[in-house]
Amino acid sequence: MRLKPVLLTALLLLVSPLAAAHSLFDSEGAEQWSALLSALLLGMFWVLYWQGSRRRAPGRWAGLGFHLTMLLAILTLLGPLDDWAKTSTAAHMTQHMLLMVVIAPLWVLCRPLPQVAAGWGRYLRGLWQTPLRMARHPLYMAYLHGFFIWFWHVPRFYMLAVEDPWWHFIEHLCFLLSAGLFWWAILRASARNLPFALLALLFTLMHTGFLGALLTFASSPLYGEARNLQDQQLAGLIMWVAAAIPYLLAAAWLARRWYRQLLAQGRL
Numbered sequence: 001m002r003l004k005p006v007l008l009t010a011l012l013l014l015v016s017p018l019a020a021a022h023s024l025f026d027s028e029g030a031e032q033w034s035a036l037l038s039a040l041l042l043g044m045f046w047v048l049y050w051q052g053s054r055r056r057a058p059g060r061w062a063g064l065g066f067h068l069t070m071l072l073a074i075l076t077l078l079g080p081l082d083d084w085a086k087t088s089t090a091a092h093m094t095q096h097m098l099l100m101v102v103i104a105p106l107w108v109l110c111r112p113l114p115q116v117a118a119g120w121g122r123y124l125r126g127l128w129q130t131p132l133r134m135a136r137h138p139l140y141m142a143y144l145h146g147f148f149i150w151f152w153h154v155p156r157f158y159m160l161a162v163e164d165p166w167w168h169f170i171e172h173l174c175f176l177l178s179a180g181l182f183w184w185a186i187l188r189a190s191a192r193n194l195p196f197a198l199l200a201l202l203f204t205l206m207h208t209g210f211l212g213a214l215l216t217f218a219s220s221p222l223y224g225e226a227r228n229l230q231d232q233q234l235a236g237l238i239m240w241v242a243a244a245i246p247y248l249l250a251a252a253w254l255a256r257r258w259y260r261q262l263l264a265q266g267r268l
Contacts, residue, residue, distance in 0.1 A: 034165040038077050038172070045116070046070050052118035058110070066110040073103050077172060086162055089215075089227055093235035096175060100149075101246040104179035108187050131181055138185040138193055142200035145182040146207055148174045153211060155222050162223075186250055194258040198251060205247040212240025 049066060058066065075081070076098045084091035117125050135141055151157055152171050161171040182204070189197035215236030221227040 031165040034169040035078060038169060039074075042070065042073060042077070048116045048119050048124075049112050051120060052115035054119075056114055056118035058112075058115055062110045065106060066112050069103055069106040069110065072098070072106075076103065087227075089221075089223055089232045090234040090238060092158075092162070093215075093238045096152075097238060097243040099172060099175045100145075100179040101243050104176060105183040105187065105246060105250070107180060108183040131177075132184065135181045135185040135188075136190070136193070138182075138189055138197040138200035139203070141178075141182045141185040142204050145178040146204060148178045149208060150211065155224075158223055186254070189254070191261055194254060194261065198254045198258065201247055201251045201254065205244055205251070208247075209240050209244060212236045212238070212243070216240060 053063065057063075076095055081091055081095050081098075085095050086092075113128065152161060152174065157167075161168045182200070185193075186197050186201055213236065215222065216233050217236075218229075218232065221229050221232055223232065
């Protein structure tokens, strides 16, 4: 696959006024530095993948999927959505859900680590070996991911992330890393772990749905009186309904795997 057009498109997105609405060029101080750090980390990840792909070529669709997901990550973290999230609970929730139920599982499905490790990333291999060993336990990853979801939706910590760019950066990092480990445990579950992976998915679907319902049926704004109640209710529906779709699809896929495994073992 030719990567230059994709990388050029990403560069144009980064420097365009629309995609750069979140402070790469227009802001000052902590907001600008935190945005630059986000751009730097995304850029390093992308460059390591591109360099490793020259030594260990990914599959055609895996490579295309990775590059498209990188573009989506750039728009989500550095585009206008991040500015809207400062004043809109629904935009903030959309950003969270894109990170946790779209970008993170797509990265896992693209399996970028062999390419990252094939280049200079081999010196960073120790950074992900221990977390991936932890990801052999789907329920533990579901608990860890669930902790970060609820922690950052507690009103005090939610507003801390909205008001402080560095805490906002840490919030996004928590969501991406914990979601990445969660989806790794789900989508790459061993045959023995299929029941636990399915249980972890259903647990996550239930508690995120409950949180979404709390936001939807709250009688007053939970994140400051200045925020619109209808906007908060829309945010709750995004988490409760829209974000449930990836979990349900993954649950159906796992159930099918488990069913076929039981058939092969003659247990059905």
